Amino acid sequence: MSSDLSSDNNGHLILGGVDSVELAHKYGTPLVVYDVGEIRDQIKRFKSNFDLSGLKYQISYASKAFATVAMYQVLKQEDVHTDVVSGGELYTALKARFPADKISFHGNNKSLQELEMAVDNHIGVVIIDNFLEIKLLKQLLEEKSANIDVMLRLTPGISAHTHKYDQTGQVDSKFGFDVESDQATKALEQVLEIPQMNLIGIHAHIGSQIFGVEGFEMLAKKMVDISAQWKKQFDFVPKILNLGGGFGISYTDEDEPIGPDVFIDKIISTIKENVKKQSLPLPEVWIEPGRSIVGPAGYNLYTVGSRKDIPDMLSYVNVDGGMGDNIRPALYQAKYEAVVANKMNQNIEEEDHIAGKYCESGDILIDRQALPKTEPGDIIAMLDTGAYGYSMASNYNRNPRPAVVFVENGKDKLVVKRESYEDLVRLDESYI
Ligand SMILES: Cc1ncc(COP(=O)(O)O)c(C=O)c1O
């Protein structure tokens, strides 16, 4: 949970120097708020840990955690790379004038059109995921007489300790070339034969919301071992080792995440130690954090409405959003914490379910939350919602998706408008 929440004399939660209750009244709820200073600070933390190591590196923000034009503008200001996983994310980044050469393109089933978009816009690197992609990209590059930098996404056979849906590095995964069964070596042989593809490195991502460093240590060692094997077999050494993202954050007191400093330290020391053993040159190291950059910076504001009290059971405090703006509790049984943004100075009096307004019994945002006495009109702020909340939002039950506001240094700026009912029917066509 975000550690230092600040509030004013009225007991109002303050975000980025702005009164969150005023934000709720000004823009309406549900409302997604990002404290941009928190995003910038976290990027700086990652950078400073790498700077100390003396290694060449890149931080490539994983767009899927939260991607809008304004977010890409902040990333551009902070001078980091970004990865995209769809034509839509790529389009948004380009609309924001994010530098194309700092974009990596991921995806386990990129379409020909998406690959064409990547080539035509001269993006930095395509992270190739499968054999069909090698074929499609080769055809495109030949047709267009173009060249592109590529990496190979490998499935290293490492199972991260996290939710099953958040694991990606185990052998039985839909992502990447399997290392164990030699798919990876076959992919390497194919790519080395294609003059239009410049293979700059290898990539692997073991999963998301990971708390232990062991998986990253195993991954770092494995990638150096693969480099050594490929040097022997093919006289090819990847210049870049991209270890993906996955650095866990704290959503509740039960979570004990390790700071970026420890993750980065371990990754770097493991790489340094192993390249020395294998007499390899020091590689450039890339990481792709998503959640750890935007998660703690995000807050979802809701207005309290109806309430259901049941004898001898927790009451339901119902709010005006839910699984449409944050699917994570329903999908992963993810836990969050919340505060009453207009009652920060009031004592805790009860424990309640905080329930959404969607027509699903599973639409419970927080199963058990300690709260002061609440009443209709109170503003609930759910904490640490910045990653995979708005980016996974839907129009379920034909609810419009919320607005997004950035706050920083006492100022607020609307960066995504609230969807309207007209927006909901904009693409509909009559049948009769
Ligand atoms: C390839 C890749 N890179 C980076 C990420 C970002 O992960 P996280 O948001 O956990 O840092 C993901 C998501 O799991 C991913 O699939």
Ligand SMILES: N[C@@H](CCCC[NH3+])C(=O)O
């Ligand atoms: N959407 C997931 C993480 C992303 C997984 C992508 N490989 C979550 O909210 O935890």
